[in-house]
Amino acid sequence: MFKRDISILIIIFLSLCIFPIFGDLTIDERGISIEYDENIVTHEIYLISIGVDKFEQNEHAQNYYPNLNYCVADAKSIYESFSSIEDENKLLLIDEYATMTNIMDGLNNIIAKMNRNDLLILYVATHGMFDENDYYFTPSDFDFTNFSYRGISSNWLIQELSFIVQNNSNNVVLFLDTCHSGAFGFDIRKSYNAETRSGLALVFSCSPLELSFEGLQYGGGHGLFSYAILEGLSGNADKNNNGNITFRELFDYAYLKVKELSNDRQNPVFIGAMENSVIIKRLNNGGTSFNNR
Numbered sequence: 164m165f166k167r168d169i170s171i172l173i174i175i176f177l178s179l180c181i182f183p184i185f186g187d188l189t190i191d192e193r194g195i196s197i198e199y200d201e202n203i204v205t206h207e208i209y210l211i212s213i214g215v216d217k218f219e220q221n222e223h224a225q226n227y228y229p230n231l232n233y234c235v236a237d238a239k240s241i242y243e244s245f246s247s248i249e250d251e252n253k254l255l256l257i258d259e260y261a262t263m264t265n266i267m268d269g270l271n272n273i274i275a276k277m278n279r280n281d282l283l284i285l286y287v288a289t290h291g292m293f294d295e296n297d298y299y300f301t302p303s304d305f306d307f308t309n310f311s312y313r314g315i316s317s318n319w320l321i322q323e324l325s326f327i328v329q330n331n332s333n334n335v336v337l338f339l340d341t342c343h344s345g346a347f348g349f350d351i352r353k354s355y356n357a358e359t360r361s362g363l364a365l366v367f368s369c370s371p372l373e374l375s376f377e378g379l380q381y382g383g384g385h386g387l388f389s390y391a392i393l394e395g396l397s398g399n400a401d402k403n404n405n406g407n408i409t410f411r412e413l414f415d416y417a418y419l420k421v422k423e424l425s426n427d428r429q430n431p432v433f434i435g436a437m438e439n440s441v442i443i444k445r446l447n448n449g450g451t452s453f454n455n456r
Contacts, residue, residue: 207281208444209273210245210253214238215261215289219304228307233377234288237340237389240382241286244396245444252276261289263302263313274327280361282334282441283327288386291341293371298347300339317347324363325353332359334441336410340368340388342375344432355436362437366414368421369429376429388431391420398446406446411439 214234235257242255254269270285277283290301292310299305299314306312320337327333339347344367354363368375368388381390392413394400400408400416418431 206278207252208245208248208284209277209281210242210248210284210286211256211269211273212238212242212254212286213256213261213266213289213302214287215258215301215303217258217303218290218301218307219259220307228290228292228301231290231377233381233384233386233389234340236384237288237386238286240385240393241338241389241396244393245284247445259303261302262304263315266302266315270323274323274331277327277331277333279332280334280359282336282443283324284336284338284443285324286338286340288340288389291339291344291375293343298343300341300344321347321353321363328361328363329353329356332356332361334361334363334437336364336366336437336441336443338366338368338392340375340386342369343371343373344368344375360438362435364410364433364435364437366417367432367434370432373429376425381424387424387429388417388421391417391424391431394420396444401446407442408444408446409439410437410441410443413443 214237216231216233216235218228218230220228238255238257242253245253252273254273256265256269273283287300290305292299292301294310297311298317299310301307302313302315304313306314324335324337328335347365347367356362368386375386375388377386378384381387382393385393395413395416396408398408400412402412402416414431414433418433421429421431
């Protein structure tokens, strides 16, 4: 009896002193549900959009990893869809400019500009591949015979992005439109800063064993996942018509769209700990063959 009384006192104390900082609290038979009153508003949004169709590779590698067709179009369209972001706060890297060095330098330069509670959107469309120890996405100067050389490692990138979540209190979203992108590594322990409610979200175009399709049938030439994201950003993802597209609204829209248009052959994946209510974008008004990546 004594232990039960102590437990009740602890629950009352927590509900009165701790949970109100988050919002409305409800308790049911399956646990505690916390409802936030408003969307999380970010101060500034920063964007890096990367797309690679053509690679500096030898003829042997070309037979296994051919050039792509619409990654550059994806990156350009994503960049243009965020026209409200100041030019100095966004970066477009395509084809020969999307080298490993330029990607790393560009990421570091953008991070250096960011302040507390700012949002970074990193969008990547290119080839993706994994070995026994890591997953890589491919810059234009990627070495297809040695993945760890001139490849953007998931382990390295997650470490960089998790650092700014924990230390700079930034929200970060990585969109990866590559084959097998769901195999991207992740450490949930470092993905969320409870004090500032900032987190890292990874949105992958497909599950680890799936391919990411591209084709003319998707908006005149896009990757299927990128096409769905672009449609969502145009306003289709604003489910409650309040003029704001939240992270969760955008992912839910793209997930269903990709599943539908691929006949369940491609299924986007979300992992991470960024809160659903983070605003990704504010709106001004409130029969072709498949290729793969």
